[in-house]
Amino acid sequence: MAKKTTKKSNETGWEYAPSLESIGHIDLKESYDLFIDGKWVKPSSGKYFETINPANEKVLAKVAHANEEDVDRAVKAARKAYDTVWSKMPASERAKYIFRIARLMQERARELSVIETLDAGKSIRESRDIDVPLACNHFFYYAGWADKLEYAFPIRDFEPLGVAGQIIPWNFPLLMAAWKIAPALAAGNTVVLKPAETTPLTALKLAEIIELSGLPPGVVNIVTGFGDTGAAIVEHPEVNKVAFTGSTAVGKHIQRAVAGTDKKVTLELGGKSSNIIFEDAPIDQAVEGIVNGIFFNQGHVCCAGSRLFVQESVADLVVRKLKQRMDSLYVGDPLDKNTDIGAINSKEQLEVINKYIKIGIEEGAEMYQPNCEIPSKGYFCKPTLFSNVAQSNVIAQEEIFGPVLTIQTFRTVDEVIQKANNSPYGLAAGVWTDKGSRIFNLTSKLRAGVVWANTYNKFDPASPFGGYKESGFGREGGLHGLRAYVKLK
Amino acid sequence: MQGLKMVLNMIDLTTLEGKDTPGKVKQMCYKAQHLHDAYTGLPTVAAVCVYPSMVGVARKELKGNIVKIASVSTAFPSGQAPMSVKLEDTRFAVSEGADEIDMVISRGKFLAGEYNFVFDEIAAIKEACGKARLKVILETGELSTLDNVRRASDIAIHAGADFIKTSTGKIQPAATMQVTYTMLMAIRDHYDRTGIMIGMKPAGGISTSKLALHNLVMVKEVLGNQWLSNEWFRFGASSLANDVLMQIMKTETGLYQSPDYFSMD
Numbered sequence: 001m002a003k004k005t006t007k008k009s010n011e012t013g014w015e016y017a018p019s020l021e022s023i024g025h026i027d028l029k030e031s032y033d034l035f036i037d038g039k040w041v042k043p044s045s046g047k048y049f050e051t052i053n054p055a056n057e058k059v060l061a062k063v064a065h066a067n068e069e070d071v072d073r074a075v076k077a078a079r080k081a082y083d084t085v086w087s088k089m090p091a092s093e094r095a096k097y098i099f100r101i102a103r104l105m106q107e108r109a110r111e112l113s114v115i116e117t118l119d120a121g122k123s124i125r126e127s128r129d130i131d132v133p134l135a136c137n138h139f140f141y142y143a144g145w146a147d148k149l150e151y152a153f154p155i156r157d158f159e160p161l162g163v164a165g166q167i168i169p170w171n172f173p174l175l176m177a178a179w180k181i182a183p184a185l186a187a188g189n190t191v192v193l194k195p196a197e198t199t200p201l202t203a204l205k206l207a208e209i210i211e212l213s214g215l216p217p218g219v220v221n222i223v224t225g226f227g228d229t230g231a232a233i234v235e236h237p238e239v240n241k242v243a244f245t246g247s248t249a250v251g252k253h254i255q256r257a258v259a260g261t262d263k264k265v266t267l268e269l270g271g272k273s274s275n276i277i278f279e280d281a282p283i284d285q286a287v288e289g290i291v292n293g294i295f296f297n298q299g300h301v302c303c304a305g306s307r308l309f310v311q312e313s314v315a316d317l318v319v320r321k322l323k324q325r326m327d328s329l330y331v332g333d334p335l336d337k338n339t340d341i342g343a344i345n346s347k348e349q350l351e352v353i354n355k356y357i358k359i360g361i362e363e364g365a366e367m368y369q370p371n372c373e374i375p376s377k378g379y380f381c382k383p384t385l386f387s388n389v390a391q392s393n394v395i396a397q398e399e400i401f402g403p404v405l406t407i408q409t410f411r412t413v414d415e416v417i418q419k420a421n422n423s424p425y426g427l428a429a430g431v432w433t434d435k436g437s438r439i440f441n442l443t444s445k446l447r448a449g450v451v452w453a454n455t456y457n458k459f460d461p462a463s464p465f466g467g468y469k470e471s472g473f474g475r476e477g478g479l480h481g482l483r484a485y486v487k488l489k
Numbered sequence: 490m491q492g493l494k495m496v497l498n499m500i501d502l503t504t505l506e507g508k509d510t511p512g513k514v515k516q517m518c519y520k521a522q523h524l525h526d527a528y529t530g531l532p533t534v535a536a537v538c539v540y541p542s543m544v545g546v547a548r549k550e551l552k553g554n555i556v557k558i559a560s561v562s563t564a565f566p567s568g569q570a571p572m573s574v575k576l577e578d579t580r581f582a583v584s585e586g587a588d589e590i591d592m593v594i595s596r597g598k599f600l601a602g603e604y605n606f607v608f609d610e611i612a613a614i615k616e617a618c619g620k621a622r623l624k625v626i627l628e629t630g631e632l633s634t635l636d637n638v639r640r641a642s643d644i645a646i647h648a649g650a651d652f653i654k655t656s657t658g659k660i661q662p663a664a665t666m667q668v669t670y671t672m673l674m675a676i677r678d679h680y681d682r683t684g685i686m687i688g689m690k691p692a693g694g695i696s697t698s699k700l701a702l703h704n705l706v707m708v709k710e711v712l713g714n715q716w717l718s719n720e721w722f723r724f725g726a727s728s729l730a731n732d733v734l735m736q737i738m739k740t741e742t743g744l745y746q747s748p749d750y751f752s753m754d
Binding site: 013014016284320324328 | 491492495674681705706709710714717
């Protein structure tokens, strides 16, 4: 927490001064239009909505609300760009544009990370050290593939799909845009992208960067809006591919909407991922992994390690150390470099989290929250731990998408595999043990798209990411990520 | 600023060279009490750290002073001497007036897996210390893995160390942040189990204010505010003090001053 106390500290106390990242260097307009066909155009409805800073509830900018007509213009622009320019261009030329976007993003990394923090509420340390560099790396990585696709799909003929409609969530706004746009462009598709309504700003800054890069008009179109805008993209007949990251409920809706069409779909949905600590694990390291697994980005992570399983022989120790570690987390101003846990993304999400915390208490689980102060303005939630939890508890079954962890204990390897798999989700899992053989045993038996061994929430552009079961299908990142954007003949 | 002053007050101002003379030690003892008289309100350092043969000199210089005298012992820095010599070394230093004894463990025995030997040796030296506080130097640069650092820390703590210390300063790498963090964890686990506080002294390689503050942050985050005093945390350093003084003056005046304005003792 940003301890802005003026309290004179005595010999036994030492407070850190706030270390605020400056915001003087960012360039934000009062209002943003839609980025269609290489131009900034006003929404046909004339409607704009406000995007706010969740850490202080102040309005950052007004953003256009695209309707069906605007989406139609964007899709038509993308279609035209696909037919006349992008699909005809030599792949090596396409690569140059993508590299250029990556470099321009790097040049503006500081501005992008500050805007990300302002708009999304995530701590500046995370947006500066994780979101923005990873987003740049995705562009670099896929730029490298663009003219080497024949090695990605050896002995197969392939062609791009055409126009990709992409809808991204609010938890990693710029990073998700990169995950979606970079492979689509590298494989030769054109794009209509809709950022989330609470976090549209970095996608719009990316549009400015794309404009600056000289990318041919219409190759990337960015339309802002709400669910109706997303629905218009999904339902548009000229969209060849739908890529969605977000909630399982919306994912199911999209699946229904595209049924009977020949649209290709990839869905990256919710999760209730397990993080499993065995008795031989390096406990202190595992505690850091637990903290990183669930409190990273305020728990707004689809693969958050929200179900902790601890072997009974070390359960007391792990819980004690975890509580101690939670006590040292700083919750507060996301712009403060001391902050570990920033603001919850929106009022709605804070209400959802609080609803689940209430359910947890009502279910009789034992709650622990550190005794830290949280700012009075803005949307904040203390890191929360529920012990004495069973698989049957609602809080152990449903995705909370906040800094709320449930702890269960287990006795044997088979038992924990069963429990970990006993979920409609299957996005990720973490395994903490000193034994290599145990790691391999679990990675083959856990039904999760990603299994981390002695680490958690580790991402790399070369590594595919995606889910089992109701966590979605298709993979993003790596070679596998390209597969979702080509038709193999 | 508060952090910087805290650092000054935690320094064990050290000279451990074959060429140490009474003159050198006298000068250092004066510096220990008068870090930078051009600026008032500065604390003294925590202690001076010298060879046993220099303890008498330091005692004379620091008579009745709050600056403590630490003496290395047990055939520092190698520790390659028979037990009787090590005990005599320690008793001599204490009798000359050392408040604190910085002993080295037998790394050779440790690496050979003779943990009992290492334990017994520390326990025996502790007994020889009498009222003097015992700092146990693990010489982590020779232990090679963090697992070993942790094991050696646990042995030292259980054998009666009042402080655990990273290095002699003669071997690289010395007090890296990873090593210090590992040792702080050992201290924390011991405290959680028993409620007994053990002190920590990183030594060697910490020569800038920034690095020193990094260390203080680690202590605060791992062990908490109660460890933030020279009773429980020390820096073993010779050149750190002047860098801290320079930063303090910079904070005060807004300008960096030439190193020539800071005395070298």
